[in-house]
Amino acid sequence: MYTTGPKAAAKADLQDSAPSRLQHLLGPAFVAAIAYVDPGNVATNFTAGTTYGYLLVWVVVAANLMACLVQYLSAKLGLVTGQSLPEALRDRMPRVGRLAYWAQAELVAVATDLAEVLGGAIALYLLFDLPLLAGGLITGLVSTGLLALQSRRGQRSFERVIIGLLAVIAVGFFAGLFVTPPSAPDAVNGLIPRFAGADSVLLAAGMLGATVMPHAVYLHSALARDRHGRQEGEQRRKLLSATKYDVGMAMLVAGAVNLAMLLLAATALQGSETDGSLEGAYAAVGTTFGGAIALLFAVGLLASGFASTAVGCYAGAAIMGGLLRRRIPLVIRRVVTLIPAVVMLALGADPTQALVISQVVLSFGIPFALAPLVVLTSRRSVMGSYANRRVVTVAATLVTTIIIALNLVLIYLTATGAS
Template identity: 90%
Template sequence: MYTTGSKLAATADLQDSGPSRLQRLRLIGPAFVAAIAYVDPGNVATNVTAGATYGYLLVWVIVVANLMACLVQYLSAKLGLVTGQSLPEALRDRMPRAGRLAYWAQAELVAVATDLAEVLGGAIALYLLFDLPLLAGGVVTGLVSTGLLAVQSRRGQRPFERVIIGLLAVIALGFIAGLFVTSPSVPDAVNGLVPQFAGADSVLLAAGMLGATVMPHAVYLHSALARDRHGRQEGEQRRRLLSATKYDVGVAMLVAGAVNLAMLLLAATALQGRETGGSLEGAHAAVGSTLGGTVALLFAVALLASGFASTAVGCYAGAVIMGGLLRRRIPLAVRRVITLIPALVMLAVGTDPTQALVVSQVVLSFGIPFALVPLVVLTSRRSVMGSCANRPVVIVAATLVTASIVTLNLVLIHLTATGAA
C-alpha cells in the first residue's frame, strides 16, 4: 500500500537539481519487483528448452524481448506516476461494466497461467533439492509465497522490495554461475542475434519465450507499484522522478535480461545434444553431470528462489487487477489459496510439470496484446498524460512492439490450426 512516509522520502530524494546516482539508488525498487516476472520458472523452462534444442538459434528472441520489456515497463510506470492510477484502474474508468468483466476474466485467466508456472517451478526445485514430492512442494511454495505477501501487507512496499531484490540476486547468481565453468561460443552467440527460425516448433518456442519475458501481469502491476511507491507527482518533481524511473527500469531489465541470456547460453553450451528428457529435472541432471554438483545445486536453488518470489509477485498482480477493474478486494492470503488450486490439481493428477510450464508461457503470450494495446493508447493521449504523453518516436516504437507480438501470436495460431506445430 502507498504511504505518506514513502511519498515524503521520494520527494526528499528529488530536491536537488537532478537525481544523483545515490538518489537513483534510493528510488529503485518497483521495476525490480516487476522484473521477477521476467525470471520466473516459465523463463527457465522455455530458455533451457530453447538452448538444449536449438543451441544459440534463439538468442535474438531474448535480446529483442528484453528491449521490448524496457519500453513496456517504463510506459507502465509512467502511467502510474503521471495519472495516479494503475492500468486496471485507468481501464475501469473508460470501459462499460460488461467490458470490464470480460477484460477481467481474460486477465484472471492469464494470472492463473502465471501462477501455474511459478508454483510448478517451485515444486520442481524442492524435488531436486530435497526429493520432496511435487504435490507437497507445490503446497510449500504456496505457503512461502503467502509469507512473502505478508511482508508487503504488514510492513509495506519498501521491505517487500528489498526481499524481492535479495531473491533476484540469488536467481542471478544461480543461473550465471555455470557460465564461469563452461564458456559459451562467442561466434555462435553473435550469430544467434540474427533473427531466424528452424521450423514451426521453433516458432512455438519463441512465442513461449516471448510470453515468458513480456509478462502481462507485470505490465498491470508496475503501474501500481510506481504509483504506490512515489504517489502522483507534478511539475519538476515529476520530471526528475520519471528520469529516476528510467534508471530503475533500465537496471532491472538489464539484470533480468542477463539472467535469461545466461539460462539459454548455459543450456546451449552444456546441454545441447545431451539427453534431458525435455524436463527441468533432466536439465538439472545434465548440468550436474557436465558441470559438476555445485553448479547443479546453484541451478536448483535459483529455480527455487524464482518460484518463491514470482508466485508472490504474481498473486500481488492479481489483486491489483481485480481491485482496479472491479473495485473488489479480497485478502491476499485468500487469493493465494484460490489461485494455488489449479497448480495443485495438475500436480496431483500427474501432469508433466515442465511441459505445463512451456504451455503456460504460450498462454501468457496471448494475453500480452490485452495489456499492451491499452497501455500504448492511454500513455499516448494528452487528455490522460498531459505534457507527458508519448512522443511520436515512442508511439511508433511501442506500436511496432505491440504489432510484432500480435503478429507472432497469429502465426502461432495458424501453425497450430494447420497442424504444423
C-alpha cells in the same frame, strides 16, 4: 492489499538528485522484473539452447529490449496519472466490458501462478526429493509469507526481499558460465535474426510469451503509483528520469539472466537429452558441470518459483482492485489462486505440459495488456504533456504488433501441432 508509499519520503528523495539518492527511487522495476525470470523462462531458454544452440540468442535480446519499453510506459502511466493500468481502463469501460476484461486478466493471472508454483515444486523435488504436491504447497506457503511481509512492513521491505531473491536467481544461472564460458563468435552470430523451421518459430514465440508477460504490465503501473504517488512539475520530471534508470537496470539484470540460461545450455548442453523439462535440464547440468553447479541451478529455480508466485499474486490483486474496486487480503487471495496448481499436482499432471499450456494461456492475454497501454500513454487527454512522442508511439505500436503476431503463431502452432 497494496501499500501506498509515503509521499513525503518520495518528495525528499526527489529534491536531491545526486547519484547517492538514486538508490531510494529504485525498486518497482526490479519487482516487475521477476516476471521475466520465472520458471517459464527457465524452461523455454534451456530448451532453446539445448535444441538450437546459439540460434535464438537474438530472441532473448529482442524480447528484453521490447520489455524495457513496455515496462517504462507502464510505470509512466502510474506516475503521471496516479492510476494503475487496470484503474485507467475501469474508468473508460462499461460495466459489462469491465467484467469481461477482468475475467480474462484473472485467467491470465491464474495461468501465471500455475507455472510459477510448478517451478517451485519441481525445484524442491530436485533439491530434497519432495513429492510435487508437497513442493507446491510449500511454494504457496513461502509466497504467502512474502505477501504478509508486504502487507505488514510495506512495499520497500517487499522490494528488498524480492531483489535479494533476484540476486540468488542470477547466481544460480550464471555459475555454469564461469566453468564453461560460451563461444563469443557463436554468441555474436546468434544475434542475426533467423529461424530453423516451424519448431524454432514455436519456441521463439514461447520465449517471447514467457518474457513479456501481461501481469507484469498491469503490476508495474500499480507499483510505481504505490511507491511514489502522483507527482507534479519538476518532481515528476525527476521521478520519470529516475524510473528510466530503474527500468533499465532491472531489465538489464533480467535480460542477462535469461541470456545466461540460453548460453549455458547452448555451450555445454546442446544435443543433451533434456526432454524439454526442467528435471531434464537439471540432470544435464549435473552430468556436464557436476553436483555443485546443479545445486546452484536448482536453488536459482527455487528462488524464481518463490519470488515469481508472490509477485504474480500481487499483480492479481492490482488487477481486481483496479477493475472492480474490490480488494481482498493478499493472503486470502494467495490461498484461492493456489488451488488450481494444487489440484493439478494432486491429479498427477505432467508439469512440463502444464507449463506449456500456461504459456499459451498467457499469449491470449498479451494483446489486452499491451494495446491499451500504448493507446493510453499516447493520449494527451490522459498524459498531458507527458504523452508519448510520435517516435515512441511508433516504436511501441511496432513492438506490440510483433509480440501479438508471434503469440498468435504460438497459439496456432500449439493447437495444430505443426512442426
